[in-house]
Amino acid sequence: MATDLLTAESDSRTAVAARGEDALAGRADRTQVSSSSVDGQMAMEIQPLSRMHHLASTDVNAVLKDLIQLTKPRIVVMILVTTVATAMIAAGGTIALPTMFLLLLGTGLVAGSAGGANQIWERVIDARMPRTAVRPLPSARLSLAFATAFTASIGTMGVMILGMRFGLVPALVGLATWGLYVFAYTPMKTRTSWNTTVGAIAGALPMLIGYTALGGSLLDVTGWLLFAVLGAWQYPHFMAIAWLYRRQYDEAGFRMTTTVEPTGISAGWQSIIGSIVVIVSGVALCWMNPGVWPAAIGSVAVAAATLPMLKASIRFLRQRDDVTARRLLRSSLLVLPAVLAVVTVRVFL
Numbered sequence: 001m002a003t004d005l006l007t008a009e010s011d012s013r014t015a016v017a018a019r020g021e022d023a024l025a026g027r028a029d030r031t032q033v034s035s036s037s038v039d040g041q042m043a044m045e046i047q048p049l050s051r052m053h054h055l056a057s058t059d060v061n062a063v064l065k066d067l068i069q070l071t072k073p074r075i076v077v078m079i080l081v082t083t084v085a086t087a088m089i090a091a092g093g094t095i096a097l098p099t100m101f102l103l104l105l106g107t108g109l110v111a112g113s114a115g116g117a118n119q120i121w122e123r124v125i126d127a128r129m130p131r132t133a134v135r136p137l138p139s140a141r142l143s144l145a146f147a148t149a150f151t152a153s154i155g156t157m158g159v160m161i162l163g164m165r166f167g168l169v170p171a172l173v174g175l176a177t178w179g180l181y182v183f184a185y186t187p188m189k190t191r192t193s194w195n196t197t198v199g200a201i202a203g204a205l206p207m208l209i210g211y212t213a214l215g216g217s218l219l220d221v222t223g224w225l226l227f228a229v230l231g232a233w234q235y236p237h238f239m240a241i242a243w244l245y246r247r248q249y250d251e252a253g254f255r256m257t258t259t260v261e262p263t264g265i266s267a268g269w270q271s272i273i274g275s276i277v278v279i280v281s282g283v284a285l286c287w288m289n290p291g292v293w294p295a296a297i298g299s300v301a302v303a304a305a306t307l308p309m310l311k312a313s314i315r316f317l318r319q320r321d322d323v324t325a326r327r328l329l330r331s332s333l334l335v336l337p338a339v340l341a342v343v344t345v346r347v348f349l
């Protein structure tokens, strides 16, 4: 998973970026919108004229692939990992499979819709970065209308599933997260590097969807400690990315910590502080349930699980280059599930 992200910017990506800019600038004279009915659903895409023919199964697969890409699937999967943990912590026991399935479906659809709305909003600026130019909208593989209809449909379905099966609170938290991510975080990305803080709040709020869906309350300290773990984790996670893509961000016009403070010292410190807050909130979570020994063992386990990310943050601060940033990103993606596993298991001891 991490290898995809970490792959060096290739020439082909740059070429796609140029094509995407062309398409968005209306210079895509070799493209044409086509539509076809697939399993009762209208599927639309913009295809090169040379490929204009009846939609074969490969085209259907390509459209499905693009729709999945529109939802930022890797982020959604990781959000669902956090949802499983928070739901189990709130339930304090096992959860019936159909209940878990509906929770993951509802949360996944809302999160995917948020990713889609973000890509719709950023379709022009995304065409300027090799990393994002390959996305379905900047590279004109999906039409704006189809992407919008899909994003609205899955978002509505997700909120309805959460509301009807789990109640108003998780549904409203989902809606608020969507709104914060799309209407606050997304426009802030080109204005101020404080966007990361707003993004971290949006990224951490899904913790409260799973938590409130399975009986937790918004007034519980536990729910907010879970929120703090994910909120703080995003600093090392994103500072590594912000360093790796700093030139692309800068050239495209995004204001990130590493573009406004290019030495990386601020990014390094933010990663270290974020890692420490993950340990502190994780340890606090271990003490929220009775039992001194399980709490003490859990605390040591949380610290041990987060240590690779803290060490990688310190190494990055001391030697700010792509190698240390890649290690930091990789460790962040391993540390989050590990910490969540520890605090979840602790509840059952």
Ligand code: HEM
Pocket: 001, 002, 003, 004, 005, 006, 074, 075, 078, 079, 082, 131, 196, 197, 199, 200, 203, 204, 234, 237, 238, 241, 333
């Ligand atoms: C301030 C908040 C965050 C920012 C700015 C951020 C940004 C990013 C970016 C730019 C990528 C690269 C995507 C790509 O390769 O095109 C990424 C990857 C990823 N993010 Fe985040 N992210 C944030 C929060 C989160 C959250 C809350 C989660 C889930 C809990 C998450 C999980 C992931 C995963 C799993 C990847 C995939 C890594 C890979 O492709 O190997 N991120 N993030």
Ligand SMILES: CC(C)=CCC/C(C)=C/CC/C(C)=C/COP(=O)(O)OP(=O)(O)O
Pocket: 075, 079, 107, 110, 111, 114, 115, 118, 122, 132, 174, 175, 177, 178, 181, 185, 199, 200, 202, 203, 206, 209
């Ligand atoms: C339930 C629900 C609504 C969940 C939504 C939560 C969500 C999608 C969080 C994402 C966190 C985040 C800031 C990602 C980066 O986006 P980016 O725009 O910086 O990434 P990009 O540069 O790759 O587009």
